[in-house]
Amino acid sequence: MALAHPARRAMLARLGKGEATVGELAQPLNMSLPAVTKHLKVMERAKLISRSKNAQWRPCRLEEAPLEAASDWIEEQRKVWESRLDRLEGYLHSLGQE
Numbered sequence: 001m002a003l004a005h006p007a008r009r010a011m012l013a014r015l016g017k018g019e020a021t022v023g024e025l026a027q028p029l030n031m032s033l034p035a036v037t038k039h040l041k042v043m044e045r046a047k048l049i050s051r052s053k054n055a056q057w058r059p060c061r062l063e064e065a066p067l068e069a070a071s072d073w074i075e076e077q078r079k080v081w082e083s084r085l086d087r088l089e090g091y092l093h094s095l096g097q098e
Helices: 006-015 022-029 033-045 064-097
Strands: 049-051 060-062
Touching: 006 022, 006 033, 006 060, 022 033, 033 049
Parallel strands: none
Antiparallel strands: 049 060
């Protein structure tokens, strides 16, 4: 769910380049700061990002471990579905030859 929104994916891509403030994340998205903050809270609850306090700034940083776990799971699902589709293709091919 945290990766479902395109704005969140864009923010994660930006954070992949390094820490950023809420303002820096909002700028290319043409979103209000409160809207960006709501998205950041969703990603923070999902442990995709962390936020630290640095004086009056709260820079956001990407947390790689949860994304790596998600990527591993997606890769396993891709393999399962490729196998199923290969079997379906073989079955449909055998039906066409009968």
